[in-house]
Amino acid sequence: MKISRLLIFVFLIAPYFLLAQTKEILFSIDNHPYYTDEFIRVYNKNLDLVKDDSQKDLEKYLDLFVGYKLKVEKANKLGLQNGTNYQNELKSYRNQLSKNYLNDSKVTNELVREAYDRMQQEVRASHILVLVDEGASAEDTLKAYNKIIDIKRRLDAGEDFVKVAQQFSEDPSVKENNGDLGYFSAFRMVYPFENAAYKTNVGQASKPFRTRFGYHIVKVVDKRVNRGEVSVAHIMILKQGEAAQQEKALATINDIYKKIQQGESFESLAQQFSEDKSSAPKGGVLQRFGSGQLSSEEFENVAFDLKTPNQISAPFESQFGWHIVKLIEKHPVRSYDEMKAELEDKIKRDERSLLITNSLAKKVRSKYSFTKDAKLIAKIKGTVNDEFYSQTWVVPEKAKELNGVVLTINKDKKVTGAIFLDFIASKQKSNIKTKPVSKLVDELFEKFVDEQMIAYYNDNLENEFPEFKNVMDEYRDGLLLFDLMEKEIWNRAKNDTIGLNDFFKNNIKNYQWKKRYSVDILSSTDVKVIEKAQKFLKKGKSLEYIKEQLNKDGKINVMSKSGMYEEDYDVLPQFNGLSKGVTSIVSKDKYYFVVNVTDEKPAGAKELSECKGKVISDYQQYLENHWVDELKKEFTININKEVFSKVKNQLNN
Template sequence: MKINRLLIFVFLLVQSFLFAQTKEVLFTIDNHPYYTDEFTRVYNKNLDLVKDDSQKDLDKYLELFLGYKLKVEKANKLGLQYGTTYQNELKSYRNQLSKNYLNDSKVTNELVREAYDRLQQEVRASHILILVDEGASPQDTLKAYNRIIEIKKRLDSGEDFIAIAQQTSEDPSVKENNGDLGYFSAFRMVYPFENAAYKTKVGQVSKPFRTRFGYHLVKVVDKRQNRGEVTVAHIMIVKPNVSDAAQNEKAKATIDDIYKKIQQGESFESLAQQFSEDKSSASKGGVLQRFGSGQLSSEEFENVAFSLVKKDDISAPFQSQFGWHIVKLIDKHPVRSLDDMKAELEDKIRKDERSLLITNSLAKKLRNKYTIAKDAKALAQVKKVVTDAFYSQTWEVPANTKDGNITILTINKTYKVSTLVFLNFVYSQQKSNIKTKPLTKLVDELFEKFTDEQLIGYYNENLENEFPEFRYVMDEYRDGLLLFDLMEKEIWNRAKSDTTGLMSYHRANLDKYQWKKRYNVDILSSTDKVTIEKAQNFLKKGKSIDYIKEKLNKDGKVNVMAKSGLYEEDYDVLSQYSNVKPGVTSIVNKDKYYFVVNVKDTKEAGPKEFIDCKGKVISDYQQYLENNWVDELKKEFQISVNNDVFAKVKQQLVK
């Protein structure tokens, strides 16, 4: 069975590290040495993860470690390390891991604290926007600024905010919302906008401020406590896939019937288990994972869920874009503690405009950490080839730049950056629509930005040398990715495509793939014994399910419900019967419900056809292949274990 790459082997599970031990060769695979320090480190790292003392046996652990390295050797032998997907995923993982090192912890912690404090509140605000590009000319910028200043004066003199918003705001949505943005919290707006909203008092209008969209004025209408998260259960009838009035009416009728049964005192959880079409939650009585504002795809569902006040409150049926629902409140949860949210907030900050504050701080530290040498002559040559076409975003890097290979920047005396790299950087910055003039000043400004970028890039490339723990994680993840790709090629895909092997395995292990006795049935249920007795009589007379429901569900009450299908003998209420035969059963009671079953047909216990259990056979066959894999690899590779060195390792580890 496929597993997540990050869980491919227990060696990858915990990122805690010990100082490296003295290195000696523990074993070789085809003359490739593997050392004691790695074995010791991964053994100690995973020691607390295993609960079975037998798994701590060093001889067995050596076999496990050797088998793991054999698979990695096989992957390298097949050239999987050169695969494009592998290379891209390794690069992506390194980029993700490096984010923990490419920041300024002090600035990050300050931003985390600020964001957390803001998450305690939701702000409702309206705004007026005057559009102006980030790279607009000084003239256009001044024009937009003067307009927003005039608007602010009008507001200060007492004019109505909504009326002025309708007249002046260049936000396209103003026609529909009069500038009202509703309630929001941290990370929902661009950072400068968020700052203005949280720093402005309720009922007041902010000073003009600029974002990448232009100049804004924000009026704070209200601030309320963040409503946190909520846990609810629901019963759902799925919206029909086609626009069929009859089908839609049937779905609504079903949810209404269920709601009537709830009002009659029947169990929400039991009804969810029987009738909810949300398969992921029905078996759990309809309970969903807790969520907060904006975390679901349905605003209607969220609003209803948060509107419930007391535990066990139940909503009336309502419709979302997914279907019809009834919601029951399980619990409400306040905003989590800072410790619980810290990692999540750090991740959001890295993806937000706030990250520029961290990047700028890191670059400043790196300027002090590393030696930087700028070639003034090379920079002067660049200034000669950058033209006014930059401002119209039509400038091109000269095709035959004779000075292209001249070093323009040197970091730590060894890392050299050519003029051509800087020229390409200048070319890319045209998209930013920068209007700095004259050109010499523009190039100087871009060179400082370029230097910061190169410093951070140099630091990033050397993380393995600067931080041993970073190197350890990357080595282990590199091996884990290879092992995943190898297993996909040698085990998972092989098992899926080996039809002959699968069929043979199925025949050889037929005792594992057996049907229990099955029944084709109609199952009727009611909380009222008299009603279910009437249903039983109708069934004995050969009446249809529709006929029975029509006769027994009257006066707006749903007294009986039914479901039909082919079920094994231990399914739900069928397990209450000791001797099921074709025909109508006796009445049984379970979980405050009365049941009667119409058994239309029976199928005896027996072996499953391959097509009926193909998924399970593939999974079992994959496990079978994997269990015999290491033995095959031991025959393919030359292995030599240094037993004297291993004896010393065991002595060190048992102390």
């Protein structure tokens, strides 16, 4: 039968690495050498995992290992390693495995801990924004910087933050909120803004800082313990324009509240009357939320003020209308261990990820050498123009002089100018504004170097980390072996009708029925109930009738099961000399049983249709056992007995 690719062979279970002190050729298959270090590593890795002590015998283990490698050789001989599905799956697995190595774990762990610590608090802050693009010209950047510095001077001189925000902030929402952003926690704001908010004391304004939106000053109004998240349902009546309509809406929400107090279903009333069309069909249920995630602070505060599940608020007003809220569940901030994986994932999608990438880039730049062709870069600069900024620039025809080697990494990886040109083109959608074009190309080349260096590092993980190479080798062999087994064994066992029938007939002794009985088995914990059931059976009453008579007032006093069972099934051995008719009563494990035998069949051979799954499984095992013998004839195997003797001494000592 088919099994998971990773469980095909005991050699492929959970990595544990113990390398041999020496590396010699242990055996070869058609002149393909296999070395002692792999054999010793695999043996030690699986020593405590194999259940069959015979497999710990080194002679037998070597035979198993050779058989395993014979199958891999056969797979390669058939060209299975060239299959598209195989290549894609191997690539996918490598990509997943390499993520652990393309990550500065120290920086990542620091960011995860920082984010979790910040999530224990919620910050309420106001800000002033002076807009300026990330790639703005030096002139525009300086103009924005001077403006934010002037604003900071005003604040330091004692001017009111709200008034200054109303006068100078370029955040469009300032007219409505006076720069007040409400409460928020980690990951709710861009990372530089979050940093400033958490590092500034309550009542103070930060120094000017820059995000991708421009320059900011943030004033921290309050900090409080994180309230976590909450799940609620609500009923909403929308605000209307005229006073009379608003009075009608208020009267409606009050009437609904009275109905709830009278005991009517909140969910039913939400479905009938709530004017929030997205939640009404679900009984008013909203997605769980935390502070700062909704547009209404009033709504959030009422929701979080509810204390116990199913508690319902009185009607209240928000900027959108009138609401009644029902608490479903409160979700406190989870533990660090519970959130660690989720926070790592958030960090990968957040601006924080740049810190990790930059750290890795710095690491590989110090690890590998690289050279660049300044003359070729200068020529490439000449092909890039201002169309880049409007995302209409097109890579020029690959002139021969532009397709030379622009970057060499570690003397063995050559990267052409054509690849750099394609990289430049791909960055147009990034909306980079750096000017002039020559400065833009220099900036992009540095990013290009980082990308290529990290790619080179990724390509060489097998050389850098022996454990990575070992896992990849095992997975590569495992995939091949799975495809080979499917082709040579599993599909053959299922589709070879003649071979399957012959195997079944030749091994019919393994597929025998014991004596069988067609029975109704009734059970109860009450002996008086089972006695009544026995009387009903003797009178020929049906199981339905018996249950109807004995299971009353919502209490189940008797259970039954029916079928054709072998003589040693479950409780049947408790009855002496089973025969047609109703048995006596027996007890087992605090239960009382009575059986009605309606038919019996003698012991005998099974039909293939009655045990086909088991026969196919056995036939597969038969084919596999004989298959290795066939492979030993197909390939030439040479085992170095002297080297194996040294391996045995090493492992036994």
